[in-house]
Amino acid sequence: MTLRVCGVTFRYGSVEALKDVTLEVREGEVVSIIGPNGAGKSTLLKCVLNLLKPAGGAILIEPHGNVARMRGVERAKLISYTPQVEAPSAPLTVLEFVLLGRKPYVGRTYGEEDLRIAEEVLEELGLRNLALRRVSELSGGEWRKALIARALAQKPKVLLLDEPTNHLDLKHQVNVLELIRRLSRAKKVATLMAMHDVNLAVRYSDKIIALKKGKITYCGHPNNITANLIKELYEVNVEVIKGSDGAPVIIPKATSGTSAL
Amino acid sequence: MSCGCGRREGAYASLTRRRVATLAGLAALLTLLTITSLSVGTATLTFASAARLLAHLIFPVGAPPIPQDLMRIVVELRLPRVLMGVVTGACFGVAGTLLQSALRNPLASPYTVGVSASAAFGAALAIILGAGVVGWFGEYFIYTNPYAVVANAFVFSVLCAAMVSALALVRGVTPGVTILAGISMTYLFSAATSLLQYFGTSQQIAALVFWMFGDLGKAGWLDVEVTATVLVTCFTVAMLMSMDYNTLLLEDDVAHSLGVNVKRVRAATLAMASLLTATPVAFVGVIGFVGLLAPHIARFLVGADHRYLIPASALTGATLLLGADTLARTILSPLILPVGVLTAFMGVPLFLHLLLKRGAKFW
Numbered sequence: 001m002t003l004r005v006c007g008v009t010f011r012y013g014s015v016e017a018l019k020d021v022t023l024e025v026r027e028g029e030v031v032s033i034i035g036p037n038g039a040g041k042s043t044l045l046k047c048v049l050n051l052l053k054p055a056g057g058a059i060l061i062e063p064h065g066n067v068a069r070m071r072g073v074e075r076a077k078l079i080s081y082t083p084q085v086e087a088p089s090a091p092l093t094v095l096e097f098v099l100l101g102r103k104p105y106v107g108r109t110y111g112e113e114d115l116r117i118a119e120e121v122l123e124e125l126g127l128r129n130l131a132l133r134r135v136s137e138l139s140g141g142e143w144r145k146a147l148i149a150r151a152l153a154q155k156p157k158v159l160l161l162d163e164p165t166n167h168l169d170l171k172h173q174v175n176v177l178e179l180i181r182r183l184s185r186a187k188k189v190a191t192l193m194a195m196h197d198v199n200l201a202v203r204y205s206d207k208i209i210a211l212k213k214g215k216i217t218y219c220g221h222p223n224n225i226t227a228n229l230i231k232e233l234y235e236v237n238v239e240v241i242k243g244s245d246g247a248p249v250i251i252p253k254a255t256s257g258t259s260a261l
Numbered sequence: 262m263s264c265g266c267g268r269r270e271g272a273y274a275s276l277t278r279r280r281v282a283t284l285a286g287l288a289a290l291l292t293l294l295t296i297t298s299l300s301v302g303t304a305t306l307t308f309a310s311a312a313r314l315l316a317h318l319i320f321p322v323g324a325p326p327i328p329q330d331l332m333r334i335v336v337e338l339r340l341p342r343v344l345m346g347v348v349t350g351a352c353f354g355v356a357g358t359l360l361q362s363a364l365r366n367p368l369a370s371p372y373t374v375g376v377s378a379s380a381a382f383g384a385a386l387a388i389i390l391g392a393g394v395v396g397w398f399g400e401y402f403i404y405t406n407p408y409a410v411v412a413n414a415f416v417f418s419v420l421c422a423a424m425v426s427a428l429a430l431v432r433g434v435t436p437g438v439t440i441l442a443g444i445s446m447t448y449l450f451s452a453a454t455s456l457l458q459y460f461g462t463s464q465q466i467a468a469l470v471f472w473m474f475g476d477l478g479k480a481g482w483l484d485v486e487v488t489a490t491v492l493v494t495c496f497t498v499a500m501l502m503s504m505d506y507n508t509l510l511l512e513d514d515v516a517h518s519l520g521v522n523v524k525r526v527r528a529a530t531l532a533m534a535s536l537l538t539a540t541p542v543a544f545v546g547v548i549g550f551v552g553l554l555a556p557h558i559a560r561f562l563v564g565a566d567h568r569y570l571i572p573a574s575a576l577t578g579a580t581l582l583l584g585a586d587t588l589a590r591t592i593l594s595p596l597i598l599p600v601g602v603l604t605a606f607m608g609v610p611l612f613l614h615l616l617l618k619r620g621a622k623f624w
Contacts, residue, residue: 076520090510
């Protein structure tokens with residue numbers, strides 16, 4: 001199973017938000033999209049979800065077919081999506097929230113199977129003791145995991161995540177990304193996520209895609225990221241050094257003329 | 262692992278059982294209240310004979326349990342009023358829940374789509390000008406046939422709701438736009454009603470004010486039947502869509518990712534809520550607060566899963582309105598207070614109590 005984005009172009013009115021974007025994510029792979037605000041990261045995810053209709057190109061999930069031609073329920077069984085959500089607002093318990101991921105599979109009520117799957121996912125993410133807690137009472141890290149649990153309960157082939165580490169402390173950033181990488185491999189899910197934190201993206205992804213003004217400027221292994229690439233992308237001077245494990249670490253440099261303050 | 266799973270499935274099952282039990286409790290409460298409401302009034306019945314009468318009406322076997330003349334008072338005057346209270350309250354409860362969920366806004370109520378002001382305008386048009394869609398029969402007809410006022414109120418409130426929905430649909434059905442459109446239509450129709458009142462005679466204005474108060478006493482059997490038909494139809498459709506409503510508790514984008522057509526659900530909701538509100542309002546006038554309050558109490562009792570929330574809101578709305586009307590009939594008996602006043606007097610303290618108890622976690 002492979003997610004293929006083929007020459008996708010998208011316009012908001014007359015503004016081109018995505019220009020001829022081509023990429024692929026294989027099963028078990030974690031691919032991060034990096035780039036400045038407004039580069040089109042979220043737009044790309046929404047195009048894959050068929051929430052936004054591309055002006056050109058196609059999004060394929062092989063061997064299942066073209067996403068644009070699928071019925072909503074059919075698509076929902078293949079692709080799950082976790083948006084940037086700052087705080088939980090739904091008046092639901094965690095279990096009910098996770099069960100909503102079973103929506104594409106159920107009629108008007110949940111079956112034994114759905115409860116079992118929700119159960120398993122909660123167990124996997126270490127949320128089982130919180131199952132009957134209201135989502136509004138969760139901490140930031142727990143809420144993020146609940147979001148991922150709901151996405152996994154959908155049993156997707158493609159996992160789309162928009163800023164999965166937003167508003168998390170360092171421990172939970174690492175925690176959540178390790179979880180995503182482990183589950184992607186174990187469940188053979190193709191994971192595509194938009195990331196702001198370049199260092200975390202580099203450390204936890206199999207492939208990095210750099211997007212600037214809707215165009216891909218780099219697509220490849222995280223270890224090949226260079227200072228020039230980052231400078232071009234974010235218009236910031238950086239230094240790239242090798243960490244003890246060989247993975248690059250990106251350190252921003254103070255712009256000339258401004259003090260360290 | 263398997264025994265752990267069993268325990269948790271048990272937890273979900275007990276959650277479900279608790280909700281079903283709560284629904285049964287609400288239904289029992291409403292039944293008791295209905296019997297009580299039937300028994301009180303100028304011609305008093307005992308609770309037991311009111312219960313026997315109700316049973317006799319549902320299963321007409323044997324002789325009527327009470328004297329013929331008393332039976333006529335109760336069946337022809339009191340029963341339609343009581344049932345109209347139940348049906349209207351249920352309509353407002355369901356409409357409020359559907360709108361709050363579809364617009365994802367705890368402040369939404371059945372009047373969010375502008376129905377109260379437009380219904381009042383329709384009534385004003387009929388009462389003051391003797392005009393409007395069914396007003397061409399002339400003044401005499403209107404005063405002798407209240408259905409001219411009813412039809413006018415209904416047509417204008419549906420018209421207003423349709424305009425709000427159309428505006429919202431054109432702009433992509435975002436909740437904020439819908440609410441703003443509803444508010445602006447409310448202002449427009451209120452201004453138009455004020456203008457009409459300015460030109461009305463004092464009797465006409467008194468008649469209009471009396472109409473706007475909201476009074477279940479106006480209801481006859483036909484009104485009950487029509488409203489009940491609307492309620493049953495919309496309730497059934499809403500229950501069939503309850504899982505879709507559940508996904509709307511999440512972001513629109515996530516609901517879409519779960520395969521739900523968000524626009525279609527929202528459009529269906531606006532249509533159903535308009536009918537559920539416009540129909541009873543046309544018959545009994547504007548009765549406030551039940552449609553805002555009932556969904557919140559129901560959510561407090563059974564949670565946000567619409568498979569339980571929709572029936573719970575219907576039962577809560579019915580109980581609130583019937584309770585308020587029973588009080589309105591008895592508190593200063595033989596004087597009957599307008600029920601709309603009582604719903605606010607009873608509802609606001611209850612609502613504030615719940616808000617303070619649950620605080621920020623209310624919604």
